[in-house]
Amino acid sequence: MSAMPSHFEAVCPNCLVGLRVPLSYSGCNVLCNHCEHKFRVFGPDHLATPNRTLASAEQAHGDERSRLDEQHHQAREELESARSEIRVLQARLSELLDLRDQLKAELEAQRSRHAEQIAEHHARAEANAHLVERLKAEILTIAQSRSAPDADLEAAREEIADLRAKLADTESTKRSMSSLLEGMGIRLH
Numbered sequence: 001m002s003a004m005p006s007h008f009e010a011v012c013p014n015c016l017v018g019l020r021v022p023l024s025y026s027g028c029n030v031l032c033n034h035c036e037h038k039f040r041v042f043g044p045d046h047l048a049t050p051n052r053t054l055a056s057a058e059q060a061h062g063d064e065r066s067r068l069d070e071q072h073h074q075a076r077e078e079l080e081s082a083r084s085e086i087r088v089l090q091a092r093l094s095e096l097l098d099l100r101d102q103l104k105a106e107l108e109a110q111r112s113r114h115a116e117q118i119a120e121h122h123a124r125a126e127a128n129a130h131l132v133e134r135l136k137a138e139i140l141t142i143a144q145s146r147s148a149p150d151a152d153l154e155a156a157r158e159e160i161a162d163l164r165a166k167l168a169d170t171e172s173t174k175r176s177m178s179s180l181l182e183g184m185g186i187r188l189h
């Protein structure tokens with residue numbers, strides 16, 4: 001069994017004297033006992049230093065990796081949430097498109113109903129106009145047929161009045177002639 005060495009030998013780069021340095025000083029700056037030159041010493045375990053560097057590099061790498069994993073995880077969650085939002089929005093969009101189609105169809109139906117009503121209204125108005133024309137013509141005919149007898153009646157009345165006047169005139173002539181003849185002793189029958 002050999003005990004772990006507690007010191008190692010370092011050579012001063014200035015005066016080239018060998019120095020006994022405690023292991024714990026490895027990697028540290030020391031002062032040479034002989035020339036007081038300051039330099040850094042490395043013990044036999046100095047390879048551990050790069051190992052530690054490697055270890056810390058691995059540690060850093062691991063940290064970086066878990067940081068990236070975390071970022072990756074967050075990104076995936078955000079992506080999943082964005083995707084579910086997209087699904088919701090697509091569903092909503094689809095509903096709105098359906099609604100729009102329904103409204104379009106309804107509007108189209110209303111337009112065609114409206115057009116039918118307008119056509120019907122026009123047809124009825126035209127029929128009414130024809131009826132009015134016909135009634136006007138009938139009224140005119142009636143008025144004309146009424147005025148014709150009136151005119152005839154008037155003419156007949158005038159004729160009657162004329163005849164009565166002639167009759168009265170004749171009566172009066174007859175009376176005066178009769179009295180004249182009576183005066184002459186002639187009696188008329």
Ligand SMILES: [Zn+2]
Nearest residue numbers: 012015032035
């Ligand atoms: Zn020295």
